[in-house]
Amino acid sequence: MAKPVLIVTRRLPPTVERRIEKNYRALLNPDDVQFGSESLLRVASSADGILCTTTERIDRTLIDRLPNRLRIIATFSVGYDHIEVAAAQRRGITVTNTPDVLTEATADVALLCLLGASRRAYEGNRLVRERTWGRWSAVDFLGVGLQGKTLGILGLGRIGRATARRAVACGLSVIYHNRTPVAEASTIPAEYVARLDAFLARAQFLSLHVPATPATRHFLNAANLAKLPKGAIVVNTARGALVNDEALIAALKSGQVAAVGLDVYEGEPAVNPGYLELANTFLLPHLGSATIETRDAMGHRAVDNIDAFFAGRTPGDIVAA
Numbered sequence: 340m341a342k343p344v345l346i347v348t349r350r351l352p353p354t355v356e357r358r359i360e361k362n363y364r365a366l367l368n369p370d371d372v373q374f375g376s377e378s379l380l381r382v383a384s385s386a387d388g389i390l391c392t393t394t395e396r397i398d399r400t401l402i403d404r405l406p407n408r409l410r411i412i413a414t415f416s417v418g419y420d421h422i423e424v425a426a427a428q429r430r431g432i433t434v435t436n437t438p439d440v441l442t443e444a445t446a447d448v449a450l451l452c453l454l455g456a457s458r459r460a461y462e463g464n465r466l467v468r469e470r471t472w473g474r475w476s477a478v479d480f481l482g483v484g485l486q487g488k489t490l491g492i493l494g495l496g497r498i499g500r501a502t503a504r505r506a507v508a509c510g511l512s513v514i515y516h517n518r519t520p521v522a523e524a525s526t527i528p529a530e531y532v533a534r535l536d537a538f539l540a541r542a543q544f545l546s547l548h549v550p551a552t553p554a555t556r557h558f559l560n561a562a563n564l565a566k567l568p569k570g571a572i573v574v575n576t577a578r579g580a581l582v583n584d585e586a587l588i589a590a591l592k593s594g595q596v597a598a599v600g601l602d603v604y605e606g607e608p609a610v611n612p613g614y615l616e617l618a619n620t621f622l623l624p625h626l627g628s629a630t631i632e633t634r635d636a637m638g639h640r641a642v643d644n645i646d647a648f649f650a651g652r653t654p655g656d657i658v659a660a
């Protein structure tokens with residue numbers, strides 16, 4: 340049987356690309372050029388599947404123009420807000436993602452953002468690099484201690500739970516807000532707070548772990564920021580669209596929010612310049628899952644799903660609209 344034709348939209352770890360080349364007629368992207376909709380449609384016109392990442396927007400317009408032979412879109416990511424899953428389902432196209440394998444790496448970066456923001460890592464790092472560090476001081480660069488404080492986790496899914504466990508080890512108490520309580524919470528331990536207002540009012544630290552959907556877009560707006568305790572620390576390693584940047588920048592300027600640690604941005608790689616002008620911002624370029632081990636595991640998980648699909652089995656990670 341002829342090997343299926345697979346479009347791989349971005350450069351992937353070498354072991355993953357070698358595996359793909361062995362099993363598929365693969366169109367790899369060695370120069371890692373960015374596909375726009377039209378160029379993706381052009382290469383997809385004779386393809387059976389697409390292995391994409393979060394940098395391609397696979398919306399309804401594009402999905403409606405895909406050839407009938409294209410049966411699977413596998414994303415190299417746990418998040419799939421860049422794909423209009425309902426449109427794919429309407430066309431009978433299977434969509435898969437890569438959960439689990441990036442949980443610990445992403446939670447590590449959530450903790451890094453939390454510490455980077457609370458301990459003023461950007462300011463300290465800048466001082467050393469600019470060679471303007473005069474001498475040690477007992478009163479400069481004072482951050483906010485973690486011990487005995489409360490971290491609010493919005494969304495106690497896999498990454499939320501892994502972040503909560505790290506936070507407890509650092510001496511934080513954890514509360515969480517979800518639509519419904521989570522069974523595993525008691526083992527962390529994390530306390531369920533059903534009312535959003537009550538949850539926000541207690542969150543001296545706030546870490547976002549919900550997917551970007553129309554319902555969660557700009558969750559962190561001026562009204563919700565005002566409900567946080569004054570001087571809260573905010574962390575976002577989930578999706579930039581959860582945050583209204585103008586509102587968060589205003590809160591950082593007023594002191595309502597003492598500092599932020601951000602790994603994701605609405606419209607990334609563009610970053611709202613307001614964040615760049617402030618010293619109380621610890622900013623990373625969406626590298627939550629960026630470890631050698633995790634990126635390998637994500638690639639193999641994506642290919643496991645594609646292999647299962649073309650072997651006539653049900654892929655392990657089918658996402659639903």
Ligand code: DGY
Pocket residue numbers: 393415416417418419441577627628
């Ligand atoms: C994901 O997997 O969704 C991460 O954001 C990495 O892209």
